[in-house]
Amino acid sequence: MEYLAALVGLGLAAAIWGIAIERHLFVIRRETVAVLPTGSPEITVLHIGDIHMAPWQKRKQRWVHALGQLKPDLVINTGDNLGHTQAIGPVLTALAPLTERPGVFVNGSNDYYAPVLRNPLGYLAKPSERSNGQKLDTARLLSGFQSAGWLNLNNRGGQLSIRGVQLGFIGVDDAHDELDDIGSLPGQATALKNCDVILGVSHAPYMRVLEAMADAGAEVLFAGHTHGGQVCLPGFGALVTNCDLPAKNAKGLSAWKFGDRKLILNVVAGLGHSIFAPVRFACRPEVRLITLVAKP
Template identity: 55%
Template sequence: MTSSRTTRSALIALGAVGAAGVAAATWGIGIERYLFTLRHATARSLPAGSRPLRILHVSDAHMAPWQHRKQRWLASLAELRPDLVVNTGDNLGHEDGLEGVRAAFAPFAGTPGVFVHGSNDKFGPSPRNPFRYFMGPSARSITAPKLDTEALDSFFTDDLGWVDLDNTAATLQIAGSRVDLFGVDDAHRDWDELDALPAAIDALGARPADVPILGVTHAPYQRVLNSFTDLGADAILGGHTHGGQVCIPGFGAIVANCDIPLKQAKGLSTWSHAGRTVPLNVSAGCGHSIYAPVRFACRPEATLLTLLPRT
């Protein structure tokens, strides 16, 4: 009798675990990945005397042409009328993803913006074991299809008027005020050229004390964040992590796909190096690989980040 009760209890427990797993999968695959969320954040980091800066930070759309809900949501964000759009890469998620990217970002034409590349702006996703994602930073695929990066960049620069910050620096005039920015190509693929940035920043010319400078990266590896801090960035923006994509409620990310501390895998935090501390905003992104269509305890997002002068 005791053995029978034990077996029955074990079966009930196993059934409960199985039901919870099914419920979690149903939520993550069928519901949460469509719960697009605008996150608001504020940081006092700009030089005294500079004007406030409202930044719409978007990342990791991993766009496929059939993802119309995501396209409509991103397009609707143009109604926020941000001062600046910062796109931290991985826009494409399919060989025909540019069709969806155009639909998503066309309303931002004329809004000042900058972008850097993630690897999925150059190479498409390929099927792989999803459990390998939890074993450390993902490896590059030798079978990934090459994407039309040139057409993507042409849309951003020619149609929208945005500036490519891959391994370079630029100056923008935003509402009559100067903002300097610098960035790197995807550090996850070792395409970042940090040594090129000092000269690129110097080429912008003398910067008045009230002019802010922002650092932009796709993958927020520590070497990039340290370098950006040393180069005087007043704030740093990155993506790539998906915020963990599948998180533990109450705990957060269990993987970041790079060497950033897990507690900083998404959201606004600070980064310190060599005596300087600056705001760091890591976007959890609004997409996912078409081969891993799930979000759990990590809603797809964009961020309206307001930077204010230091007091």
């Protein structure tokens, strides 16, 4: 009985920590990636994703709004901004200081459909099914981003001049809902042949997307979707990624090679969760501040 009581107590403590505390402990993770041409100035990239905003999440809204104080050279938003049918206004307000900076974005499935109740244990068996929630006013969200000057990279490319460096971008729409047109990536890249470096942007880091991005010449791929595992085991890490990316790569930087092509993957664990699964354990909500520097 003592062991059972201790086990129950431990489970209760873990639940309180994950539900009431850790999911509110937002953090900025910092990394440096050497991909720019020799002699290039440093470029700071704020990678934000998986906000899953709900109207009542005022603390999160204030924290996101305050990120504008970082004054990054570039913002990359990898989607799943929305977590509720009434979240578009709060998201655009929270991100307003960041939309004053140069930026690019792609959509996640939750930018198209409202969340639905799912069995959390189902994620241990396989990735979740395609979204089937209420359709959202995605056009309003995209209009808010694009009117501020952010580049829409959903199955399209683009380029920005940041601190004198010509950055090319290739992107795909949400791969989890099979909206990704990876066949468009070579053409996107061809149009960017005069850029100094090509960066890939995708919501979900499926292996087919990684390989296609590498083949198209992207040196770094920015992605989200995994929530870093969301509920992890201390000392072990993520159990799932909700895609075919290995669990050990659920967040942070990893290096990949496909034939003679190399790719650096940067996965942000994101700031949110479904309103039907309000928990984070051993996986703090995050944004990532990546400093791009010149190759040695």
